[in-house]
Amino acid sequence: MTRSIIRLLAILAALSVVPVAAVAQGRPPSGPIKVGSLRLSYEDVPYVRTLPGRAVAYERTDIRPRVSGAIVEILYPPGATLKPGDPMFRIEDATYRAALASAKAAVSGAEAELATALATAERYRALQGSAATAANLQTAEAAVAKARSTLAAAWANMESAQIDLDHTTIASPIAGVAGKPAVSVGALVTANQTAALATVTRLDPIYVDVADSSSGMLRVRDRVAAGKLQLGDQIGLQLLLETGLPYNRDGELVVLGSEVSSSTGTVEMRIRFDNPDRLILPGQFLRVETTLGTTRAILVPQRATTRSADGTLSVWLVRDGKVHRVAIDASGSHNNAWVVTDGVQEGDVLVVDGLSNLREGAEVATVPVTIDSLGVVRDIAPAANGASN
Template sequence: MTLMFRPSAPLHRTLLAALALTFATPALAQEGPQGARSTQVGVIELSQSDVPYTVTLPGRAVAFEQVDIRPRVAGVISEILYQAGRPVRAGTPLFTIDGDTYAADLKSAQATVDGAKAALEAAKATYARYKKLETTSISTEDVEAARVAVAQAEATLSSAEADRDMAQLNFDRTQITSPISGVPDMATVSVGAIVTANQADALTTVTRLDPIYVDVKESSRQMLEHRAMWEAGTLTRADQVDISLTLETGETYDRKGSFVSPSTTVSSTTGTTEMRLQFDNPERKILPGQFLRVETTLGTTRAVLVPQRATTRGSDGTLSAFVAVAGKAEKRTLTENGSYQNAWVVTDGVKAGDQLILDGLTNLQDGSAITTVPVTIDAQGVVQDAPATDTSAAGN
């Protein structure tokens, strides 16, 4: 015989009510004051401040000085006197050309000079003797002829001295020296090679690397926008422009730059203007031809800094963020004017005093019910709960 237990009707209704209350309790805990499910989010209060206005421009390193070394006389390379990559000073010998022929030419030219000097002395002596005898046994015509002979001898001596000086110059040019201080490249010739005067191919190149130039290009439109900001007062010009450099590795160069010369023309093809900057380069970290990034701080602008981790960039390029308004998340479209450290410099879309949602953004939608918790963010972008003292102060 099977016994079956059937509760009475009042007891049955009591059990069902208890079960319903048990399963409903967690859901009710997540509901807001109006009965909608809310998401807990971390917020910070935005403030307006003077933000450095920095412009990032592409740049290319250019040698401060660079010279192609070419022979000025013909001959055979007899010595290579330098080591590639080792700095040299101006006047340091780099190559030697076999100078036997030029030495012989110099001796011959010097002998011609000596002969011209002797001829001049003889012509002067003759003229002096004729001058004394002019009123007795020597005619005026003979005296004049002697004077002309002296002038011709002087001209002959001058020509001989010029030839000797040229021979000396050619002999000196058999030793090729560096015209600047810098770092020589590898030689393009070897000992025994025949070279010609002023040939097209350089024997080597000497480059001065310290200091070094960096040429940057900026659009003419951007320059006009900066000028308009200065005139409107939204950008306060700095007393001295701060110029920093980022290397190809992403490392920030530890030396500041200075302006050398701005361009006075705009490229008709790219619409950009070129400026030249100068950086000290004692460790030779920067080499000609490298592509770099230059950050120029033009002054300060009054704006709101919005941490980049709180924003999203749409496929159309629009920047947006969420702010807390009356217990709901409100999506805002931001207008940014560059970045500073880990934040966007925002000029429109949010204002000082807005509660920016910084944490709990996953699956957050416009209009979602939220519960706010004060948080902080450090320079590395790490978000933490605000200290209890800050929370109490905010509540007051």
């Protein structure tokens, strides 16, 4: 019995030693954490402000009838590209044709009355010499004047009737893309009604309206006054599509607001872009990168930063062989790097690789690296002996 107990205790003792040994063998070697780093320095970088914007049609018109009647024909397919004067709707015109015929008859009658009045007046002029003839001549000349005014009114009525008849064909006043019709054949419409029959929108070129805060514009002025920003000859305007990709056509600033909105505190600007492929449609929310000039700034690769829940950007800096988390402020981005205005200084050593295992105050061993244009981290090759000598 005693021998069995001793044997069991020996087995348990052996088992208790195995995990400790295993853990000891699997423990990572102690020492500094190896990280890739680079030394920060000032660079001349474009000073870019990214502003929110919204696309607005270059031209847009609502199509409404100028005369009343029933729609008898829709003359365009929805989405068609129209030129100025292209017909879109036709209103039943029998009544307007009859009105024009009546107006033409009135003109003919007025012309006949004028001819009669002129002949009568001419006859009395030939018989001048008596009081009776003078009175008759006055009456005849008054009849001529009345006949002339009657003819002028008849001509005006005929022209009005012709205009009404022309308006039974409703045409597009601008070039653009036609929207779907809001009425169908047989619908009764009235002259100058509130509801539009359709819309025509010109998409090329197109406007993008953007807004910049008044405080942001003041900061730009301060940087220029302090010599920190060198303005360019002209403002660079790069449109970013909803996908984040750049639009491959340059913009032109056509309107710069002259007042600050009392409700939003922003200044409105309007930029025009060519849009032959209709990639931009009215109502789209877009962004515009405005390049104002160049500034001296420190670039921090975006891969080396983390953003907290409240939006704060931070980086790991190496000081005296240990890492410390530091918050930074950025005014924009350039080539996959943040343009940093506060938090770091020239000469600081920034950790760009091996960030996952870091903790505040951890000891690190830095390996100088570079980041290529594709964002790939590469070790800096050591200089050859001959070169170093």
